[in-house]
Amino acid sequence: VGDSIEKSRQEFFAQVNSMLPGRCSVGQDVRQQHSNTMTFVPSQPPDAVVWPVTTAEVSSLVRLAAAHRVPVIAFGGGTSLEGHVNAPHGGLSIDFSKMNQILAVRPNDLDCTVEAGVPLDHLTAELRATGLFFPVDPGAGTATLGGMAATRASGTTTVRYGSMRENLINIKAVMASGEVVDTARRARKSASGYDLTRLLVGSEGTLGLITELTLKLHGVPETILAATASFASIVSACKASTQAIQAGLGLARIELLDAVQIQCVNAYSHLNLESVPTLFLEFHGSPAACRDDFEAFKDIAAIEGGSNIKSAIDDAGRKSLWRARHDAFWAVKAAWPGKQLLVTDIAVPLSKLAEAVTETSEDIKKTGLIAPIVGHVGDGNFHVIVVFDRANSSEFARVEAFLDRLVERALRLEGTATGEHGVGQGKSRYMVREHGAGVEVMRAIKQALDPLNILNPGKIF
Amino acid sequence: VGDSIEKSRQEFFAQVNSMLPGRCSVGQDVRQQHSNTMTFVPSQPPDAVVWPVTTAEVSSLVRLAAAHRVPVIAFGGGTSLEGHVNAPHGGLSIDFSKMNQILAVRPNDLDCTVEAGVPLDHLTAELRATGLFFPVDPGAGTATLGGMAATRASGTTTVRYGSMRENLINIKAVMASGEVVDTARRARKSASGYDLTRLLVGSEGTLGLITELTLKLHGVPETILAATASFASIVSACKASTQAIQAGLGLARIELLDAVQIQCVNAYSHLNLESVPTLFLEFHGSPAACRDDFEAFKDIAAIEGGSNIKSAIDDAGRKSLWRARHDAFWAVKAAWPGKQLLVTDIAVPLSKLAEAVTETSEDIKKTGLIAPIVGHVGDGNFHVIVVFDRANSSEFARVEAFLDRLVERALRLEGTATGEHGVGQGKSRYMVREHGAGVEVMRAIKQALDPLNILNPGKIF
Numbered sequence: 001v002g003d004s005i006e007k008s009r010q011e012f013f014a015q016v017n018s019m020l021p022g023r024c025s026v027g028q029d030v031r032q033q034h035s036n037t038m039t040f041v042p043s044q045p046p047d048a049v050v051w052p053v054t055t056a057e058v059s060s061l062v063r064l065a066a067a068h069r070v071p072v073i074a075f076g077g078g079t080s081l082e083g084h085v086n087a088p089h090g091g092l093s094i095d096f097s098k099m100n101q102i103l104a105v106r107p108n109d110l111d112c113t114v115e116a117g118v119p120l121d122h123l124t125a126e127l128r129a130t131g132l133f134f135p136v137d138p139g140a141g142t143a144t145l146g147g148m149a150a151t152r153a154s155g156t157t158t159v160r161y162g163s164m165r166e167n168l169i170n171i172k173a174v175m176a177s178g179e180v181v182d183t184a185r186r187a188r189k190s191a192s193g194y195d196l197t198r199l200l201v202g203s204e205g206t207l208g209l210i211t212e213l214t215l216k217l218h219g220v221p222e223t224i225l226a227a228t229a230s231f232a233s234i235v236s237a238c239k240a241s242t243q244a245i246q247a248g249l250g251l252a253r254i255e256l257l258d259a260v261q262i263q264c265v266n267a268y269s270h271l272n273l274e275s276v277p278t279l280f281l282e283f284h285g286s287p288a289a290c291r292d293d294f295e296a297f298k299d300i301a302a303i304e305g306g307s308n309i310k311s312a313i314d315d316a317g318r319k320s321l322w323r324a325r326h327d328a329f330w331a332v333k334a335a336w337p338g339k340q341l342l343v344t345d346i347a348v349p350l351s352k353l354a355e356a357v358t359e360t361s362e363d364i365k366k367t368g369l370i371a372p373i374v375g376h377v378g379d380g381n382f383h384v385i386v387v388f389d390r391a392n393s394s395e396f397a398r399v400e401a402f403l404d405r406l407v408e409r410a411l412r413l414e415g416t417a418t419g420e421h422g423v424g425q426g427k428s429r430y431m432v433r434e435h436g437a438g439v440e441v442m443r444a445i446k447q448a449l450d451p452l453n454i455l456n457p458g459k460i461f
Numbered sequence: 462v463g464d465s466i467e468k469s470r471q472e473f474f475a476q477v478n479s480m481l482p483g484r485c486s487v488g489q490d491v492r493q494q495h496s497n498t499m500t501f502v503p504s505q506p507p508d509a510v511v512w513p514v515t516t517a518e519v520s521s522l523v524r525l526a527a528a529h530r531v532p533v534i535a536f537g538g539g540t541s542l543e544g545h546v547n548a549p550h551g552g553l554s555i556d557f558s559k560m561n562q563i564l565a566v567r568p569n570d571l572d573c574t575v576e577a578g579v580p581l582d583h584l585t586a587e588l589r590a591t592g593l594f595f596p597v598d599p600g601a602g603t604a605t606l607g608g609m610a611a612t613r614a615s616g617t618t619t620v621r622y623g624s625m626r627e628n629l630i631n632i633k634a635v636m637a638s639g640e641v642v643d644t645a646r647r648a649r650k651s652a653s654g655y656d657l658t659r660l661l662v663g664s665e666g667t668l669g670l671i672t673e674l675t676l677k678l679h680g681v682p683e684t685i686l687a688a689t690a691s692f693a694s695i696v697s698a699c700k701a702s703t704q705a706i707q708a709g710l711g712l713a714r715i716e717l718l719d720a721v722q723i724q725c726v727n728a729y730s731h732l733n734l735e736s737v738p739t740l741f742l743e744f745h746g747s748p749a750a751c752r753d754d755f756e757a758f759k760d761i762a763a764i765e766g767g768s769n770i771k772s773a774i775d776d777a778g779r780k781s782l783w784r785a786r787h788d789a790f791w792a793v794k795a796a797w798p799g800k801q802l803l804v805t806d807i808a809v810p811l812s813k814l815a816e817a818v819t820e821t822s823e824d825i826k827k828t829g830l831i832a833p834i835v836g837h838v839g840d841g842n843f844h845v846i847v848v849f850d851r852a853n854s855s856e857f858a859r860v861e862a863f864l865d866r867l868v869e870r871a872l873r874l875e876g877t878a879t880g881e882h883g884v885g886q887g888k889s890r891y892m893v894r895e896h897g898a899g900v901e902v903m904r905a906i907k908q909a910l911d912p913l914n915i916l917n918p919g920k921i922f
Contacts, residue, residue, distance in 0.1 A: 175898075186810045186876070189877075190877035191612060193892060247680060286753040288753050291749070347650055351569035379648075415648040423653055434653055445660075447909065
């Protein structure tokens, strides 16, 4: 049986090659690049990589894969962090980088339609002249819109503009049968039928392959006011943050860097920030609204002992204030050269944030880890950047135990194992703990829509 | 076979009665009240009605119904408009009116947890003292939160705060197997697994019975500024509306009443408004932000020939300005006593709104119908309130042909057959036209999650 499966696969790859001549590769480097490369999850390369240019080609590939029972794995920018693009059962990686056209920008509808392989940076640049922008910013400009939808990406602006979940109008997808489906029409709201758009968002390529997306756009605000504020403790920074959210201030971003993270960016970016928990904020609105909201924030911060509060409205001033936030990841990387970084995330209800961050901070100290904290605190979501030596197996064991406690803490505080990185392979073991009987519902949907289990098998479940 | 089915059903109802003694009824009036009563869709009463008080009781009822293959239909406030609560195959109506507890209000988390049978008005009243509010307002205060979720309700504030889709954190639901599932944890965002919350939102009781919900709350804005503006034509009113949206003004509501509708409210509410298309607006924000946004709106309106622009910030002034909008439905009812009203809705992309409303207006004239138009124009969504005589079969045929053209128009303009009323029985015939192959995906999900087809059969599909 093993031999006949192998023979069918060889036949499959030969057919893919003749279907898309010159756009298929089995080269080892290419295959390696199309497996997990971003994190500690071990790489599992696919058997081959193919570059379709149309939805019809993707459909043909999936039909062929179904006939031969070969796994297909969608590949966008390759920036996912939990092993989403690995091929644990081998198969075909479908690379969307040649499906990179912006098909329509419709300023009058505040939407645009793009192919799945368009990188976020490319869309942002294209929109610059229109006075509109696409708000979801996961921090990797090479991430593709298709990948961002598939992983339910969010980021610094989610507190105001929502995640990919809130910013999609329609998805064109190839289902496991090869059938092409549009999940919705272009109206901004509809009460017609099941929400297939949101079903595909976050499904990580396990229910369908996203080939096109219609995205909501937003008007660039008249004024953007950036600000920073220092706090004596994580608790007071978190409290100020949640109170600002509760007051309904026009916050577009509110980020926390802990003292360790501030030390890293001071060194890396030649800054001279006080080494204490620091909030980075951005207000969007009319000039008067931004001013009012900033004043209201200062009152809130004062109650929590906030100090050294700075603001800027001009482009250069804003960039300078936010420099530390933007450089956060690279600053950590530079501070411990040769070490591996592992970026993980959890999210909890707003009222539990201070507790979650404080406990995590104490856990890091007690475990003897290097692990700065960066938080999208307006959403109750934060990242831990664990610095470690992969070759040191006892250290790695301590890291793994820490990660497990981190998730347990999130779940105990009514939170989630992942606020924005997704499940992939890295967090699949927490699915039952988080969702209980809900996992069986998810499995039933997976089984119904992909009965042969050819779409990104081994992920989520 | 028919006899044995009948016998099994009788046995089922006897068991329901002994399971919930005194909380089950087969009375004709009660059954009639639990069928469609709001619109032209003919009533189809269930065989019995039951009032559970806990999720566990709902679960037991569903398990019993599954064993006997008896349909179960969730009943909330009974305000749905497309026959959602009808029982075309008989069965058991599960009335949630005794599951009406607000279980928790958490100001620090900006959320609350309620039982499915809590009416919207009750929640609004309970929140008054907290400085928070729940924004989704479908226009029927007796609608229950469970029903609103099940039908993906939206309303006047959706342009700013989103619909039920955007304002739910978690749903507790009884699935067709009787299994109880929580769709999500209480974190405000998560990238963990399929979005079961959004899958149940808008599923109209066909995938699971919602028993509890955790809802997002919002801070009551510091200032609310109401405004009205008259326009010479529907086109110019729609253009002003979409431009205001595109400019990103802090609009919380923007509603259009056409000339016919204004005439009705003038008569009903003893007003003296100019009988022209009129926009009703509401701005939320700081005092300065509301003022800035209103000034910006006046500039936009001026370009489109807007006139007679009024505003108010105090409670009484705002109520007076919005009087016409609030009385719209009742004004139409009073203007043609003894006639039936049929409220339908479609939604299109913003840029197509003027065209859709204008064509519809002309169609109404040409067909010789009485049918005022009221629009949530900030979402590209509008209602037509058709006034007709049910006994006049030729008139009703003209109404039905008009409704069909209305939906065809929506679909031709890349819109949806229903922006907020849902599918139920009334719009199921448009599902394939709107969703194409997507309907098969929906059917596969339905089949997987409710293989016996006991949950609200005959709806959506």
